[in-house]
Amino acid sequence: MNFIENESAQKLRGGYYTPDDLATFLCAWVLEINPTRILEPSCGDGVFLGALRKAGAPENTAVTAVELDAVEAAKAKRRANEVGLRASKIHSTDFLSWALDATGKSEASFDAVIGNPPFVRYQYLPEPFQKKAEQVFRELDLPFTKHTNAWVPFILAGMRMLRPGGRLAMVVPAEIIHVMHAQSLRAYLGKECRRLVVIDPQELWFDGTLQGAVLLLAEKRKSKDDKAEGLGIYEVRNREFLSLKPEDVFAAPQSINGKTVAGKWTRALLGKETRDLFDELVEHQEVHRFIDVADVDVGIVTGANKFFLVTDDVVAENGLERWAHPMFGRSEHCPGIIYDKKQHAANAKAGNPTNFLWFSDRDVLRYKKSRNYIEAGEADSLHTRYKCRIRSPWFAVPSVYSTEIGMLKRSHDLPRLILNKVGAYTTDTAYRIRTLGDVSADKLVSCFINSLTALSAELEGRHYGGGVLELVPSEIEKLVLPLPSNVNISLKDLDQKIRTGSAMGVLESNSRVVLGGLGLSGAKQDDVFNGWKRLRNRRHRISSQEMVETV
Structure with a gap:
């Protein structure tokens, strides 16, 4: 699990700015409908403002831009003036709060929405922002999950403020295609849009991150009678597509509807x-x-794997043989599809944590060796961890059983089932x-x-x-x-x-x-x-x- 204290300031504010050429391409696409009112929900230092002018936006284009960071908002304001977009309004505030307050007002209807929303996990958002994110889902009557990311409610709120027939063009994580927490967004876009196109690159566009990104082009339906064509995915290599007309790229992929748009978008590939x-x-x-x-069923949830999953040496040094049981939990522990005594011995010889310590009740405190080990865990404050403190006693791990088959949660090439011939336990x-x-x-x-x-x-x-x-x-x-x-x-x-x-x-x-x-x-x-x-x-x-x- 990732903890907020281990993350960089850049990651916590989602501050990965869009390359100028990609921003210009997106702006050129929305300008094809001659918008007069444009929304930029997370403008940063104004990359998209400069891109709008480079793509041909008239000086009198009314751009409403929002940026939480006051320093960046000031930069965006200067850039708007420098490029000639003097009718722009830069709001230094939280976009979701601003959008929820503005929704329904006449000035909150936009011809186009552009930008690069922040990529920040829900768990890292301050509590007031979390509540606003939930409110966006609630007002749109969409299922909400705390596994979501800030970019999801940003797009929902932006699409809600887009007029019928308007266009939304954004840089979004490639995971929009397949993650479960984006299902509400995918369903909403499928219902609201005449046509959706995802420009899917083979390479990473952002330095310093493993997060893949795609370009989302969405055209809202003009009316309820306007047919929803569905989704098309346009795969690209390098930046060769930037020499093409954005409208041609938007029209190129075949649209797919039905179960492809209703669920994960991976089928469209x-x-x-x-x-x-x-x-x-x-x-x-x-x-x-x-x-x-x-x-x-999920594996055993210990709440403190380094304490409960140990090597043979730890078992021997602490005299814990009575409570040690065979276990596996990593791909390197299971190179094949059979986990037997031979594989278990090989793992132990390699120094892997092949033992699960099962202290099933308070009786373990009667034994000096197990009591000393448990007290050492308490000295490290393990009993205060969430999964440990909600059970009594904290060291008695629940739901301990093994099955004849195991399956690792993650895989590099393809998932495998593993025949568990030694009755080994598995973690989560x-x-x-x-x-x-x-x-x-x-x-x-x-x-x-x-x-x-x-x-x-x-x-x-x-x-x-x-x-x-x-x-x-x-x-x-x-x-x-x-x-x-x-x-x-x-x-x-x-x-x-x-x-x-x-x-x-x-x-x-x-x-x-x-x-x-x-x-x-x-x-x-x-x-x-x-x-x-x-x-x-x-x-x-x-x-x-x-x-x-x-x-």
Whole structure:
């Protein structure tokens, strides 16, 4: 978990300013509708004000700009005067408060909204700002989550103040396409807009951050009768697209509506044939949703992993053998799909924390060795941590059980199920999975390695800086899993292949067996595999050209 005291001042205020060429491109697009009133919700030092003039905005254009930082707001005011936008009004205040107060007033209807909203987690926002963010969702009758980020209510408030037929052009995090906390925003944009286009780059546009960014171009519907075309994603490499007319870029991608816009937008990154094939396979009688064949639960939540998850040396030094139980919780602990005594011993030899200390009740205080260890934890104030202090006694971790199958929360290439042959415990970096009905653990684990399931993981999951795929239980439950009755895979052989081969090679070969067992042709198998590879490469920021060069 990240704590506010560990974050930089720049990150806490979301102050990553837009490169001038990108700002100019966005301004040129909104100027195509000849706006007279423009809103900039987070103007910083005035990058977009200068870009408006560079893109051809008339001097009498009325720009209303908002900036929380008074020093930056003063810079923006000077820049507005320097570039000739003297009709601009710069408000040094919190945008959400300003927008909530202004909504409904005649002067709060804008032809265009431009900018780069702050990328700040909800947990890092001061409490008054948090309340304003919640109010934005409430007034729009949208589901709210405290996992949100400041840029989400900024866009919602900006879109709300946009007149029918107006345009919104913003730099937003690439995660808008897939994170759960942006679902309300995606649904709202899909309902309010005639057309949406996301310009999706292969590279990072902001130095000093792993956060990918995209350009969002949204044109609001003129009336309820105005047809909503949906979403189009325009993939770009480098900045070559900046030489094109913004209107041509906006018109270029094919719009997709329906389930693509209603849910995560990742589907729009696939071709129509792949989307149709995926939907066709979902209906196959031997293809299941994960929730129908297995139960998913989070791992053990200790509240103080370094205290409860320890090496053999710590167990021996403190005489804690009575309370030590085998555990795993990291990808390096599980290089294959079988966790057995041999793997557990290898982890222990490598000095990994392979022991979970389970102090199940107060009786442990009767023993000097366990009491000394617990008192040492209290000396480090572990008992004051949130997860520890809300239970009594603080050292008695709840919900301790193991399952025959585990699954790590994050993965680099593709998620795997792990057959837990030693009954090891797992922390909340992994999930505990139990099969339902007559599905065997071996069958579930071996058939899980296939390109259809891997593709559905890319569609359902999310990723952040660094390109690591993450799945939460509700997303795992939606995964598509083929379980052909005529297929039997050697788990031992598959485990060895995963340990020694490439993820891509193993996935392709095992997919031939699993998807072939469904009766799927080789061409259609290739289509599914290539769909997965396309999304995996985007997540890793690998271009198609780079793939050719490395094969």
